[in-house]
Amino acid sequence: MAFNVSLPMVTIKRNFAAVPEKLKQTPLYNLHNEKRGKMVPFAGWSMPVHYANQGILSEHLHTREYASLFDVSHMLQFRILGKDRIRFLESLVVADIEEMPFGASVLSVFTNENGGIIDDTVICKHADHLYVVSNAACADKDLDHIRTKIGEFQKKGGWVDLKVIDDRALLALQGPLAAEILKKLCDKDLSDFKFMTSRFIHFKTIESHVSRSGYTGEDGFEISVSASSSQRLAKLILGYPSVHLAGLGARDSLRLEAGLCLYGHDLDDSITPHLFDLKNPLGKRRRVEGGFLGADRILAQLKEGVTRRRVGLIVEGAPARENSEIYNSSDELVGKVTSGGPSPTLNKNIAMGYVKSGYHKNGTLLKVKVRNKLQDAKIVKMPFVPSKYHK
Structure with missing residues (x-):
């Protein structure tokens, strides 16, 4: 090849x-x-x-x-236990866990008081516990956050416990x-x-x-x-x-x-769920009721829109890496790459990043600065390679 x-x-x-x-x-x-x-x-x-x-x-x-x-195995695995486990975890994530059937899983995010993403996570619902997996690089931060919130929840009479799976x-x-x-x-x-x-x-x-x-x-x-x-x-x-x-x-x-985000690069505590989207992890009921950290800001964005959008790019020339600047046709800075590199499957260079709203539509022609040289790029739909999930 x-x-x-x-x-x-x-x-x-x-x-x-x-x-x-x-x-x-x-x-x-x-x-x-x-x-x-x-x-x-x-x-x-x-x-x-x-x-x-x-x-x-x-x-x-x-x-x-x-x-x-x-x-x-470096990923953080833990269980949330107790009769109030769903109410507790729904105070920290944007998913609608209550409406999930037993055996279902959901991709969600932990948010902070400003609506920023602390970490992304997968939650599995079982009859007697919630099984949760989150990122290794965020393990200490996640556990500190959850334990603090558990303490506050228990002081108000909530029945919940955390079991780290080590x-x-x-x-x-x-x-x-x-x-x-x-x-x-x-x-x-x-x-x-x-x-x-x-x-x-x-x-x-x-x-x-x-x-x-x-x-x-x-x-x-x-x-x-x-x-x-x-x-x-x-x-x-x-x-x-x-x-x-x-x-x-x-x-x-x-x-x-696959167009999937990596925390610390495509996601961080300045990014809200509406910015990175991924078919929007905000559960329908949660859009009405809120009840999670940062709900006021996140629900306001739902109504008012956002100023930046996550996009996929096909990049001509050398690969565009993290922090490569994205420009419009008038050479105005409109965004930055958050992840990028060669696609072995497509035999092309691909990248993800955030651009100003209005430049996010598929087919939009932009430029990416790589090694101090502007290279042509085009917004494309993600995932770059079609997903093959068993649905």
């Missing part, structure tokens, strides 16, 4: 923090070393960016065609063959297992919490499994030749093609 990419630069390298004295290790750390994973510091964890016998480009394309197994790994099997592989391991028909739903499944006696979701735009599953069983399950999955391991590099380039 003639297309030359340098995928680690998309977002992975800029997420590397200064190496602490001791990085945390996931339960699959020994497996990564056995499979010659290139380990890097990421959000305080030692994580594989890619594997020596494959490389990021190969892992990316394999995920799109077959299936790849990602270790995402004894389980989290695996993501992503790609068009993912369901076929898991079907063989659990001997169940998974055709009625829809996108953004979750259930408990045993894989060869290994108990797991499974959500049909992911971060690649492909069909896939995120599997929460006990730390002690995680290597066994990973090796069972990798026993199928169609499954390869993949690291943070491919995970990042895949999510960019």
